[in-house]
Amino acid sequence: HDKEPEFAEPVRNVTVAVGRTAQLLCVVDNLSTYRVAWLRVESKTILTIHQNVITRNYRVSLSHNDHRNWVLHIREVQESDRGGYMCQINTVPMKSQVGFLDVVVPPEILGAESSSDVLVREGFNVTLTCRTKGYPTPKITWRREDGEPLAVGNWQNNMIQ
Ligand SMILES: *[C@@H]1O[C@H](CO)[C@@H](O)[C@H](O)[C@H]1NC(C)=O
Ligand SMILES: *[C@@H]1O[C@H](CO)[C@@H](O)[C@H](O)[C@H]1NC(C)=O
DSSP states (O other): OOEEEESSOOOOEEEEEEEEOOEEEEEEOTTOOOOOEEEEEETEEEEETTEOOSSTTTTTEEETTTTTEEEEESSOOOOGGGGEEEEEOOSSSOEEEEEEEEEEEEEEEEESSSSOOOOOOOSOOOOOOOOEEEESSOOOOOOTTTTOOOOOOSTTOOOOO
């Protein structure tokens, strides 16, 4: 080999919503007879080697062109897919780059686990619950529907679990 392979650009971080398709791109110049592999950083699992998909995860596939652009596709992304993906070239020593996949989950209020209408006697305490899910963790704010400020009291003693 007169020229060793080189990464043409960094593997970029990718953010996708759960359920969508993520694509991580690795661009290599002068690959020649060397091979490109994709690995999961945390588990050190090999996903692909050269043109072959090694993982049994049916959601993972690979596309490439000119032996230069190596695109890892992950369909129907799940939260467990969040983490580092390494593109590796089998030079000695090996060359590698890591891109991170972040999986976001749209915020949602879980109605069944949140308060509905409550009747309370004046002077008594009332607890209103708003339970949510999402990633990153949703920020919850309370306000009165009529726009009036929340009355002075210990309503500030809210609890985030
Ligand atoms: C990619 O994400 C990782 C981990 O979140 C972070 O440390 C790194 O700085 C990010 N790289 C770029 C180019 O944004
Ligand atoms: C209302 O809540 C406050 C603060 O938690 C407590 O000190 C008080 O005893 C409660 N009053 C009633 C009627 O439950």
